[in-house]
Amino acid sequence: MRFTFTEDQRHFQASVRTFLEKECTPAGVRALWTTDTGRSSERWAKLAEIGLLGILVPERFGGLGMDEADLVLLLEETGRAALPEPVIETAAVGVPLLTALAGQRECAGLTEATGGARELAGGWLTRVVSGGAVLTVGHGANPFVADAHVADLLLLAHDDEVHAVVRERATWERQPCADPSRRLFRVTWSPESGTRVAHGEEGRRLLAAAFDRGALAAAAQLLGIGQALIDMAVRYACQREQFGKPIGSFQAVKHMLANVAVRLEFARPVVYRAAFSVARDAATRAVDVSHAKVAASEAAVQAAKVALQVHGAVGYTWEMDLHIWMKRAWALETAWGTGAWHRARVAATLDESGDG
Amino acid sequence: MDLTFTPEEDAFRQEARAWLEAHVPKTPLKSMDTAEGFEQHRRWERTLNQGRWAMVTWPIEYGGRGASLIEWLIFEEEYYRAGSPGRVNQNGIFLLGPTLMEFGTEAQKARYLPCMACGDEIWAQGWSEPNAGSDMAAIRATARIEGDHYVLNGQKTWCSRAAFGDWLFGIFRTDPRSERHRGLTFILVPLRGEGVKVRPVAQLDGETGFAEVFFDEVRVPRENRLGEEHQGWKVAMATAGFERGLMLRSPARFQATARRLLALYHAQGGAPDPCLRDAVARAWMDAEAYSLNTYWTASHLIAGGTIGAEASLNKIFWSEMDLRMHETALALLGTRAELLPHAPGVGGAGSWLDGFLFSLAGPIYAGTNEIQRNVIAERLLKLPRD
Numbered sequence: 001m002r003f004t005f006t007e008d009q010r011h012f013q014a015s016v017r018t019f020l021e022k023e024c025t026p027a028g029v030r031a032l033w034t035t036d037t038g039r040s041s042e043r044w045a046k047l048a049e050i051g052l053l054g055i056l057v058p059e060r061f062g063g064l065g066m067d068e069a070d071l072v073l074l075l076e077e078t079g080r081a082a083l084p085e086p087v088i089e090t091a092a093v094g095v096p097l098l099t100a101l102a103g104q105r106e107c108a109g110l111t112e113a114t115g116g117a118r119e120l121a122g123g124w125l126t127r128v129v130s131g132g133a134v135l136t137v138g139h140g141a142n143p144f145v146a147d148a149h150v151a152d153l154l155l156l157a158h159d160d161e162v163h164a165v166v167r168e169r170a171t172w173e174r175q176p177c178a179d180p181s182r183r184l185f186r187v188t189w190s191p192e193s194g195t196r197v198a199h200g201e202e203g204r205r206l207l208a209a210a211f212d213r214g215a216l217a218a219a220a221q222l223l224g225i226g227q228a229l230i231d232m233a234v235r236y237a238c239q240r241e242q243f244g245k246p247i248g249s250f251q252a253v254k255h256m257l258a259n260v261a262v263r264l265e266f267a268r269p270v271v272y273r274a275a276f277s278v279a280r281d282a283a284t285r286a287v288d289v290s291h292a293k294v295a296a297s298e299a300a301v302q303a304a305k306v307a308l309q310v311h312g313a314v315g316y317t318w319e320m321d322l323h324i325w326m327k328r329a330w331a332l333e334t335a336w337g338t339g340a341w342h343r344a345r346v347a348a349t350l351d352e353s354g355d356g
Numbered sequence: 357m358d359l360t361f362t363p364e365e366d367a368f369r370q371e372a373r374a375w376l377e378a379h380v381p382k383t384p385l386k387s388m389d390t391a392e393g394f395e396q397h398r399r400w401e402r403t404l405n406q407g408r409w410a411m412v413t414w415p416i417e418y419g420g421r422g423a424s425l426i427e428w429l430i431f432e433e434e435y436y437r438a439g440s441p442g443r444v445n446q447n448g449i450f451l452l453g454p455t456l457m458e459f460g461t462e463a464q465k466a467r468y469l470p471c472m473a474c475g476d477e478i479w480a481q482g483w484s485e486p487n488a489g490s491d492m493a494a495i496r497a498t499a500r501i502e503g504d505h506y507v508l509n510g511q512k513t514w515c516s517r518a519a520f521g522d523w524l525f526g527i528f529r530t531d532p533r534s535e536r537h538r539g540l541t542f543i544l545v546p547l548r549g550e551g552v553k554v555r556p557v558a559q560l561d562g563e564t565g566f567a568e569v570f571f572d573e574v575r576v577p578r579e580n581r582l583g584e585e586h587q588g589w590k591v592a593m594a595t596a597g598f599e600r601g602l603m604l605r606s607p608a609r610f611q612a613t614a615r616r617l618l619a620l621y622h623a624q625g626g627a628p629d630p631c632l633r634d635a636v637a638r639a640w641m642d643a644e645a646y647s648l649n650t651y652w653t654a655s656h657l658i659a660g661g662t663i664g665a666e667a668s669l670n671k672i673f674w675s676e677m678d679l680r681m682h683e684t685a686l687a688l689l690g691t692r693a694e695l696l697p698h699a700p701g702v703g704g705a706g707s708w709l710d711g712f713l714f715s716l717a718g719p720i721y722a723g724t725n726e727i728q729r730n731v732i733a734e735r736l737l738k739l740p741r742d
Contacts (some may be wrong), residue, residue: 001357001358001361001362001365001426001651001655002357002358002655002656003357003359003648003652003654004357004652004656005357005420008357045417067357086616106681132631186691204412205558218565219645230737233736234738235737237739238739240614245603245740246739247739248733248740248741249737249739249741249742250742251726251729252742253739254729254730254733254734254737254739255729255730257733257737257739258672258728258729258730258732258733258737259729261669261732261736261737262669262672262673262732265649265666265669265673266642266645266646266649266669266673267645268642268652269645269648269649269651270644270645270648271650272357272652273648274357276358276359291644291645295639295641295645302532303714343634343637343638346637346640346641347633347634347636348638350618350621350636350637351626353618356732
């Protein structure tokens with residue numbers, strides 16, 4: 001039993017944090033709100049350069065061949081920076097799904113899907129590593145597909161089937177969201193035998209794994225978002241003076257913030273354990289992931305509420321950066337299984353457990 | 357990161373499990389807050405010590421096994437899984453023990469730790485006074501220096517285990533001109549000595565879990581001082597850290613409560629409403645989160661890290677979780693919840709009421725949760741002092 005990260009993992013985290021502090025500022029996030037795609041292809045290339053996109057890609061396809069325990073801290077950082085690019089869909093969910101398919105010698109769907117170029121999953125993975133491909137994943141848990149408009153390859157669920165669909169074969173309709181960074185779409189496409197890459201038992205297994213990876217990644221980002229929110233609120237509470245002193249000196253304010261600190265502190269190891277369970281494909285993977293999603297969502301949503309209250313009216317303005325993180329917290333709370341859904345999955349596991 | 361146990365850790369678990377199966381009393385002991393139950397619990401401490409299970413993390417020379425913190429957590433899991441009795445000497449082994457390891461002289465460690473491990477000396481706490489509760493620095497009990505003795509006067513209150521215990525540790529004002537947290541000294545006092553009067557106080561459950569202790573010209577050798585003279589606050593804060601932090605409330609205790617709650621839920625064929633089902637699931641998740649957090653902290657400490665004010669995060673979490681779990685149990689029991697364990701019609705309600713009453717004390721003892729929130733805000737979040 002050794003429940004710590006290695007020095008290398010912490011260094012990687014620190015370098016991603018430094019990178020994002022420079023490359024993903026609140027002003028930069030805002031600037032993309034009104035652009036066509038809402039995404040930065042320059043930043044995507046740099047994310048590839050620092051290795052973030054290829055963490056889970058096996059070394060034989062040019063990736064780093066690491067696992068979720070390596071990725072989880074980095075996803076936390078992307079949440080802290082409110083990074084808008086589809087790291088969850090590409091690096092955390094799409095990559096492992098393609099990796100599972102790359103193990104197969106024959107994969108008719110992918111050859112067909114790429115227009116007969118006989119490019120197998122491995123080719124896509126190599127492109128992801130270099131920043132040359134954006135993936136997205138359409139899973140039944142999410143009625144809309146994130147970042148379909150910039151995806152080169154869409155991995156889409158259809159009952160127990162997984163389909164690999166190139167962008168030319170899909171159309172999409174944008175669904176405006178509360179979070180101006182978020183890009184959700186209703187995707188229209190037609191499932192064909194040519195696009196089908198898995199079905200039946202295998203399809204269900206891949207989709208279940210993809211779902212748990214999405215929920216884990218969202219939970220990791222939520223940790224970072226919660227931390228960013230409490231950091232902002234604490235900074236503000238130290239600066240803002242009323243009644244002749246900083247509002248952070250009042251117990252009513254202190255105790256709200258302390259409650260958030262408790263929630264975050266106890267959500268963190270739950271998320272890290274879920275990362276380990278996903279990496280090892282543990283028997284408890286599903287319930288561990290659900291617990292992580294519940295704990296991280298609740299901590300982040302509470303952080304959002306408290307941070308807003310601490311800021312008061314100024315926090316309620318569009319100009320104040322607070323809502324960048326607040327709205328992301330709300331969005332991720334419902335993505336990849338809502339909090340209520342995951343709580344119900346934990347309860348259902350306990351119902352089956354007899355005496356636990 | 358590796359969340360699986362090593363073969364050595366598994367072997368340690370098996371050894372603990374086998375010993376506990378053979379030795380845990382088959383019939384529950386009486387409450388440790390009764391004279392008879394107290395002595396039963398003292399005998400259990402002796403039995404534990406004979407098996408060298410009294411305090412597994414302590415060095416071998418003091419009756420321990422030199423076990424790692426991870427092994428301690430494993431032992432605690434087995435301890436609660438086996439339905440073992442509560443630890444009547446928890447003030448000693450979990451609070452004073454670690455404080456002695458940090459601040460005690462070799463002579464003090466040799467003098468006190470073995471007697472603590474075997475249950476010959478059961479310890480009470482002497483922190484609060486009538487006018488020094490949350491504001492602990494307001495204490496007035498004095499220790500006058502007279503040659504090689506302290507002469508103690510004043511009153512301590514809410515002293516857990518003092519009704520039947522043997523020794524008390526506490527802080528006393530040794531510098532009469534001092535104020536607040538300066539000029540205090542951490543002193544070890546025999547409870548049955550001349551001039552010490554113990555007045556048991558009945559708690560919410562009617563039993564005497566704590567007491568008031570009055571000191572009237574009580575002479576204690578100066579060698580009973582732990583740490584530097586006038587530096588007692590620092591020593592007491594370390595003790596309080598152990599109390600709030602890792603040691604006093606091991607996760608196994610709450611996981612056992614969560615398991616019992618789940619069993620109660622299943623025995624009733626589920627919950628009458630979905631909110632209760634949700635509450636049961638939350639109880640299970642909270643206990644799991646607390647366990648994970650403790651393994652996380654233990655791994656951090658093993659890797660050479662330290663914890664300070666983080667202990668306050670812990671204290672809030674476990675005390676509020678414990679209360680919620682018991683509230684949920686009582687809600688599941690419905691109209692039977694108010695029955696005492698010996699009521700003829702109590703059915704399987706068992707000890708939930710007792711547990712509920714005790715859990716109500718959690719947010720109060722070891723520093724109220726409001727004080728903990730202040731500590732978190734000021735020392736972890738670095739918000740300005742009031």
